[in-house]
Amino acid sequence: MSEAVRLSYDVSADDFTHAGEASGAIKRTLKKLGIDMEIVRRVSIAVYEGEINMVIHANGGVIEAAISPTCIEIWLKDKGPGIKDIELAMQEGYSTARDHIRALGFGAGMGLPNIKKYTDEMKIDTEIGVGTTVYMKVNFT
């Protein structure tokens, strides 16, 4: 694997049935590449959290990933409303999800904290009314 493998997936707004397909596809790709299973698990969880956030809060968006011999980098890009208070959003248990979302089992306020927990690097760029890009990186060694 000398060059980075690049992947891109569309995420639809409010589509809870297909949520998890992008994270599932990234998981399968990493498994095929022979990446350590614990690392594959961490990436899968982090990407699924990001994917669900895009479905719930951001009218969908695009997930891009680049896999190099040493790491995977992922960009979750949306054109949603933006995050008003990142510090608050990063707090475990804080959620703005509405009741019908909570009834599905989401809205625990663990999405962004889980991404931070399972990645080696995480960065959020957000602008109110413009959108949000969540960047994450997981090292393979």
Add this chain to the structure above:
Amino acid sequence: MTVNELKEALGAKLLAGEGGLDNIVECGYCGDLLSWVMGRAGENSAWVTVMGNVNAVAVAVLADISCIVLAENSVLDDDAKIKADEHDIPVIQTDIPQFELCVDIDKLIK
């Protein structure tokens, strides 16, 4: 123990994901908030929940959970059944209440 052995020991009913019955169960977790489960359930867990929707199956797939154990006869949705079959995630169902079910599973896997 395998999921099949757990199912037999609990007298539970298999609702979906037959292809994963040989999955190994090493630990357990209980909860209905999906992100909470994703962040804390161990690999190869038996996951006790009442959440039988398609997103619960997605969580089990991504977090390498061995099986979903639906407590108190909670229901598995049709699209969740399809996804569980597709990904070989066994979903077993029992009428045992969540707390007692966790105690039972804990005794069985230790």
